[in-house]
Amino acid sequence: MPSMPTAPQNEIQISEQLKTKIIQSIQSNHGWISFDRYMEHALYDPELGYYTGTLRKFGEKGDFITASDISSFFSKTLCIQFKEIFQSVARSIIEIGAGSGEFALQVIQSLSSDNEDINHYFILEISHSLRRQQYELLINHLPSHLFSKIQWIEEIPKEFEGIIFCNEFLDALPVDLIKKESGKYYRKGVGVENDLFVWKDKPIEDISSYDQVVLEDLPDNYLIEHSLHIKNWLNKITQSLSKGIVLIIDYGFNQTEYFHEQRSQGTLMCHFKHYAHDNPLIQIGIQDITTHINFSYVAREASKLGLNITGYISQANFLINCGILNLLETLNLEDRALYIKSVSEVQKLLSPSEMGDLFKVMILEKNMDIDLLGLKQNNRVTRL
Template identity: 40%
Template sequence: MSHIPRKNHFPDIDPVSLEHSTHTATHLKQLIGQQGSIPFQVWMHEALYAPGLGYYASGNTKLGNYQNQAITQGLPGDFTTAPELSPWFARTLSRQIKQVLQASGTTAILEFGAGTGKLAYDILSTLNNSDVKYFILELSADLKSRQQEKLAGFNGQVQWLDALPKHFEGCVIANEVLDAMPVNLFEWQEEGSLAEKHVSLNEAGEFTWLKQPANAAMVEKITTRMPVFPAYASEVNLQAEAWIHEMGNWLKKGVAILIDYGFPQKEYYHPQRSQGTLMCHLRHHTHDNPLIYPGIQDITAHVDFTAMADAALDSGLEVLGYTSQANFLLNCGLMDLLAALDPQDVARYAKEISPVQKLVSEAEMGELFKVLAIGFDIGEDLLGFTRADRRHTL
């Protein structure tokens, strides 16, 4: 999602959204009341995915579209993503997908968390191949409904899944999926022990942090990834690692392309990144307090791509490429595609190019977002990683 600088104030929240957040908070308080405290991973899962209450499981407008609304008008939703910014993202990504399908002799695409359906729409329009079958696994009923409306013209090609497939061959797409998976929060104590952060209630009935001793499994996992930095807080995404492990069971042929913001492990647990990467998105404002506005704000964490690559290798998959989003798009021929635009048509050219610059600029999404390809060798180098492949940094 596109990051906008933090504000010291929060936007006005409408009464309906505030009421929804109150209902979600009541649900979370009941969980805490039953157990005394809950690990942050549980909090994040419930705040995002509790049926009818969680951010992704209710009818919030989550995604803003820069293409259809001027920024000065105030964007709807809480964040925007690369497919919403510009159709050139999907058109360029389609070149990589086409190579994977042709080289692996497959005709299926599986997208996780398809948002508004914009990415799927633009990919199918670009490929223009009725033999391609497009599968979507979407947890949000609201977004699934929007996807079905958006993709109605491809009705014979698109199918929604309710669970992971037992067997899949083709190209898997996960754009900004890993960052929304619930994370465990930990903190190194001054004496060198590891604590896991839980959420509890204070005497006033407000959500508050509670530190509990981390279990042996978490201590072992964290100590193999970073040295002890007293008073250092960060996160570990065990659910994302498990998700990739599981992919090793059901992906039988083809390639998965994972696009998200994050770092290799040495950068992720850098001494200067002492407060972790947890971030919340509320009406296009970013802040770092996940304990407020439950159910109506997004909660995310950057991705430890080394951990994702290790999980892939452990599950029998190969790591086929890793680079920045900018390098990936340029390798896939973004500039060749843009050459079709007429620079003499100044108004249209500016409208098309401005969002593309956000996709590739080092100061915007181009460097912060990375692309990791895992799966099976297709017999030729993947197009998106022909130059500046950074697997050696993982």
């Protein structure tokens, strides 16, 4: 098994600065903060957080690769679905957490090449450094009449009509860690000993506030992640969306699979220079911290808010339904190098051992009645 890469000196300095800030937060809170709060510091500190800071995060030189980094066939295939949706709703898209900006670029270019120009492409991005990166990419690769359709926003506009899209966004929302041990319930948090972060548990007095799962049903020695941020996020969407589709792509499971006995220690993972591990108390601010999504919980909360849950399907099945294999057939077979490269990229998007089955597509609708192409076969929505 490969060992964890060594951080460059400039990243070590950033991590040490953030560590000092978090220690101050812990000390001002009687020596303990919840993991939810710790994760928020590590990922979203305004100056030094992983997502809000200036370090490169995406691609081969970053810490992980997203679907749009792998292949433009991902965005081209989603455009097929977008075009169908645009027959029933305003031609506007909001992308939440746009990463490097590659997906936005590919979508706008693809729709334009099919004479399917959109009215607006909004990007909701909290990271100023990523905003700059997205801006530079898009302004350098789009003609002015297409770039003019892009707008960076702080929140979803009121009475928005169109498509809300997010890829690998929910997995990075801060979570609480709750464990059951010897019949008792604890909230895991973070303290400091000898200038190092350590785990510290606090007994939970009232378990009724944790509604993601009935805690009494958990087996002993079981750890779960609990996110109030998902509920708050869905609430904001519901309040702002007047008519449209919310298309979520992320890795996760339905409730039965999520709380499988093999996942007794939760799903939290960290990514640093493409090295995956499960210790969030090191490399603070220079590594990603994520958790898998309980899509049954997302569906339950969305339904309470009045959204219709019409789709829950593997990424592979969704892309195949939308015609990704047909797009491959349009390639020039005489260009063997391009064809082999493209097939390899698409295989990563579709293969069960890669992204094909672990990543799911969830469709939420408001004031819509449309049978989506991407859901025509193998929709698992009844399993939520």
